Amino acid sequence: MRELTGQQVVDAIRAETEKTLEALGGYVPTLAIVRVGENVPQLSYEKGAKKRMQNFGLDVKTFVFPEDVTPEVFFQRFREINADSAIDGVLLLKPLPEQLDVRRAEQMIDPEKDLDGISPVNIARVFAGEEAGFAPCTAEAVMETLRTYEVPVHGKRAVVVGRSLVVGRTLAMLLLRDNATVTICHTQTKDLKEECKKAEILAVAAGRAKLIDRDYVSAGCVILDVGINADENGNLCGDVNPEGLSDLAAALTPVPRGIGAVTTSVLAKHLVQAAARRLL
Structure with missing residues (x-):
C-alpha cells in the first residue's frame, strides 16, 4: 500500500505559488x-x-x-x-x-x-462547477493530493463519507467536476459498508475515529482520510483504521502527515491567487 503523505503535495503547491509570486x-x-x-x-x-x-x-x-x-x-x-x-x-x-x-x-x-470558500457566492460557484471561486481548503487539499500523486479521477467511482458543506458535499462537487461518478454517504447511510466497497476512490470525512476499517474497503482502493480525532488513548488518528489495509488498499493518506498538512498550503495558494487576480 502506498502512503500518500502531505509533504510531497506541499512541495508541489509551493513550486506553483513561487511562479505566481514571480509574476507579481x-x-x-x-x-x-x-x-x-x-x-x-x-x-x-x-x-x-x-x-x-x-x-x-x-x-x-x-x-x-x-x-x-x-x-x-x-x-x-x-x-x-x-x-x-x-x-x-x-x-x-x-x-x-x-x-x-x-x-x-x-x-x-x-x-x-474569501480564501476558505465560506461565502454563498463561492459555494454556489463550486456547486455550479465553476473554477473562478475558492473552494473550502480541506476539500481542495484532497484534490491537490490526488493530482500530485497522479491518481486518476476521470471515470472512477468515488464515495465520499461525510456530508458537511465545507468538506463532504463540496468535495463531492470537486470530484464530479473532474468527471468521477460520485456517491455521498454518511454515518446514517444504510449498508454503509457495501456502499464504501463500491469505491475506487474513498474519501472519509465523517468526524468519527476509525470508522472505516478493511471491511469497508475493496481491493485496489485509494483512501483519503480527512478525519482528525483522538483515539481511546488520546493519540491522534483519522476516520480510517489503517490496520489490515496494507495488503488491500492501493494507497492511503496517513493521519497525521496527510490531508491536514496540505490544507494550510492550499490557503497560501488561494492567497497568492487572490492577489494575482486583483493585480495581474
Missing part, C-alpha cells in the same frame, strides 16, 4: 486572520497557518476580538477588514460565539478575498 514582481500578498476569543483548536490552526504563510514568503495580519464582542463592533470592523486594499485574503476562524450571526459574516465576506 515582488509584491507580497497579505492574509488577514480574524479570530474571536481564545478557542484552542482555532489557536492551533492559526499558528499553523501563520507558519505556512511564512514558509511561502507571505504576510499575515491577525485581528483578535474578545469573546464577548458586540455584533455592532465586530461587524463594523469586519467590514473594514474586507474593504482594506492592503489585505488580499481573509480567513474567518469558526465557530463564532452565539451573539455573532455566522451567516451574516459569511454573506459579508468579499468573495474575492
Whole structure:
C-alpha cells in the first residue's frame, strides 16, 4: 500500500505559488486572520497557518476580538477588514460565539478575498462547477493530493463519507467536476459498508475515529482520510483504521502527515491567487 503523505503535495503547491509570486514582481500578498476569543483548536490552526504563510514568503495580519464582542463592533470592523486594499485574503476562524450571526459574516465576506470558500457566492460557484471561486481548503487539499500523486479521477467511482458543506458535499462537487461518478454517504447511510466497497476512490470525512476499517474497503482502493480525532488513548488518528489495509488498499493518506498538512498550503495558494487576480 502506498502512503500518500502531505509533504510531497506541499512541495508541489509551493513550486506553483513561487511562479505566481514571480509574476507579481515582488509584491507580497497579505492574509488577514480574524479570530474571536481564545478557542484552542482555532489557536492551533492559526499558528499553523501563520507558519505556512511564512514558509511561502507571505504576510499575515491577525485581528483578535474578545469573546464577548458586540455584533455592532465586530461587524463594523469586519467590514473594514474586507474593504482594506492592503489585505488580499481573509480567513474567518469558526465557530463564532452565539451573539455573532455566522451567516451574516459569511454573506459579508468579499468573495474575492474569501480564501476558505465560506461565502454563498463561492459555494454556489463550486456547486455550479465553476473554477473562478475558492473552494473550502480541506476539500481542495484532497484534490491537490490526488493530482500530485497522479491518481486518476476521470471515470472512477468515488464515495465520499461525510456530508458537511465545507468538506463532504463540496468535495463531492470537486470530484464530479473532474468527471468521477460520485456517491455521498454518511454515518446514517444504510449498508454503509457495501456502499464504501463500491469505491475506487474513498474519501472519509465523517468526524468519527476509525470508522472505516478493511471491511469497508475493496481491493485496489485509494483512501483519503480527512478525519482528525483522538483515539481511546488520546493519540491522534483519522476516520480510517489503517490496520489490515496494507495488503488491500492501493494507497492511503496517513493521519497525521496527510490531508491536514496540505490544507494550510492550499490557503497560501488561494492567497497568492487572490492577489494575482486583483493585480495581474
